Amino acid sequence: xxxxxxNILREFGDSIEEVAMDSTWxxxxxxxxxxxxxxxxxxxxxxxxxxxxxxxxxxxxxxxKECTLRHLVRHVGGHxxxxxxxxxxxxxxEINSFRIEIPQAKHQLCYIHAISYxxxxxxxxxxxxxxxxxVAAHRAFDFIxxxxxxxxxxxWLEDGVCEEDAEMERPESELEEDQESEPARFIISQ
Numbered sequence: 259x260x261x262x263x264x265n266i267l268r269e270f271g272d273s274i275e276e277v278a279m280d281s282t283w284x285x286x287x288x289x290x291x292x293x294x295x296x297x298x299x300x301x302x303x304x305x306x307x308x309x310x311x312x313x314x315x316x317x318x319x320x321x322x323k324e325c326t327l328r329h330l331v332r333h334v335g336g337h338x339x340x341x342x343x344x345x346x347x348x349x350x351x352e353i354n355s356f357r358i359e360i361p362q363a364k365h366q367l368c369y370i371h372a373i374s375y376x377x378x379x380x381x382x383x384x385x386x387x388x389x390x391x392x393v394a395a396h397r398a399f400d401f402i403x404x405x406x407x408x409x410x411x412x413x414w415l416e417d418g419v420c421e422e423d424a425e426m427e428r429p430e431s432e433l434e435e436d437q438e439s440e441p442a443r444f445i446i447s448q
Contacts, residue, residue: 260309262334262430266305266333270300271337271338271339273340274297274306275298276297276338277295277298277306277334277338278296278345278346279295279327279345279346280294288435289312290312293311294307295331307334308321308329311323323351324354327355330357331355331359331360340361343363343364347368348375392405409447
C-alpha cells in the first residue's frame with residue numbers, strides 16, 4: 259500500500275530539489291516495512307509519500323521490493339522535476355531505485371550510516387585485499403610491461419622504449435674500449 263500527498267506534490271513539486279527515503283526495518287513481529295519519502299522545499303522538510311510493504315521476509319519475489327520502490331520514486335520524480343539530490347541509508351534497493359528513476363540526481367548516503375559503516379570496516383581485523391595495479395593494467399592492455407618502473411631504464415635505451423621496439427641493437431658493452439669504470443666517490447663537506 260502506498261500513497262502520496264498529491265496536493266503537496268502539486269503545490270511544492272516545482273521547488274523540491276532534494277528527496278530522502280528511509281524505512282523501518284525489523285521493527286514488528288510481522289516483518290512489514292514502512293517507507294517514507296520526504297522532500298525539501300524552501301528549507302523545510304515536507305512529507306511526500308509513504309509506502310507500507312509486507313512480505314519483507316524470504317517469501318517475497320526476487321526483485322519485487324525494488325520494482326515496487328521504483329514505481330513510488332518514479333511517481334514522485336514525475337511531480338518533482340527539479341530533483342538534484344537524493345538521500346538514503348545504505349540500503350542498496352533504495353539507492354538503486356533513486357539512481358534508475360532519477361538518474362540526473364546526485365545520491366548521498368546518510369552521514370550517520372556512512373560513518374558507522376566506515377567505523378565497522380576499519381574495526382575488522384583483517385588484511386586488505388591484495389591489489390597490484392601493474393598486473394591489472396597488463397591484463398587489460400597486454401603491451402604494458404608489468405615490470406616497468408618510472409626512472410628505471412635499461413641504460414642504453416631511452417625511458418619508455420622496450421628492447422623489442424629499439425631501432426638499434428644492444429651494444430655488447432656499455433663502456434667504450436678506452437673507458438674504465440670508476441667506483442663511486444662520496445664527498446662530505448661541512
